[in-house]
Amino acid sequence: MSPAKSDVRSAAKDASATSFLKMAQVLDCFTKARSRLSVGELVVLTGLPRTTVHRIVSSLREIGMLDQDGRRRDYRLGLKMFHYGSVVIGTLDVHRHAGPHLQQLNQLSGEIVHFHMFDGSQMACIEREVMSGNHMTTLTTIEAAPIYCTSVGKAFLAFQPEPLIRRICAEQGLVKHTANTITDMDRLFEVLADIRRQGYAIDDEENAVGVRCVGAPVRNAAGQVFAAVSVSGPTDRMPDRRLTGLAPVVIDTANRISEALAS
Known part of the structure; x- marks a missing residue:
């Protein structure tokens, strides 16, 4: 040539x-x-x-x-x-790797379990486990959740570099959904520091009144946090002592999912 x-x-x-x-x-x-x-x-x-x-x-x-x-x-x-998003979810094979662990967490907690992944701006719900009577229902969806005011979002956000945290919050805006929503960046960074130290995040009716959640980060094969798993329930069933009691179980589930996805 x-x-x-x-x-x-x-x-x-x-x-x-x-x-x-x-x-x-x-x-x-x-x-x-x-x-x-x-x-x-x-x-x-x-x-x-x-x-x-x-x-x-x-x-x-x-x-x-x-x-x-x-x-x-x-x-x-x-x-x-x-269509492309659905194909991506299918190729991740989340159900095979994470599904059994999510189902076990649902059985142990008796509450709704979510698995969310970061989609570039928000947390996309990939799988949802719900116990209805004696039957467990698995739902797959691409419904998005805010990052700064949900347990899955904060569990992800806490382990990201500061520039990305600021970009995401600037794009979304720290909108006040409830009286408990964090709308101050300095306060948010304090909470994220606590999450990194304790290994889990709490949503204390910050996204929806009457709902409390506890979430933990999920890592890929490189050790980077890209997703999160959570347990959520009505406030009367999720007092402080139950949230802190569920936290180790949620962390363990997140860790087992991380290991499964990396294998």
């Missing part, structure tokens, strides 16, 4: 990589708080030229990764993204 042809191919590869990076920039702009965005807003958020953004969103719309609101002309993530 002549040097000229080699240079042309190399330039084409670089251009393709740059295009993918720009597409990722556009997709990264969409969050739960910013679910619908106009081309103008995407230009501001990405810093890309308007013609580039318009070309990218048109291409993403054609392949179903973005949908457009006909009335407002705004864009939102398309159902193709849901």
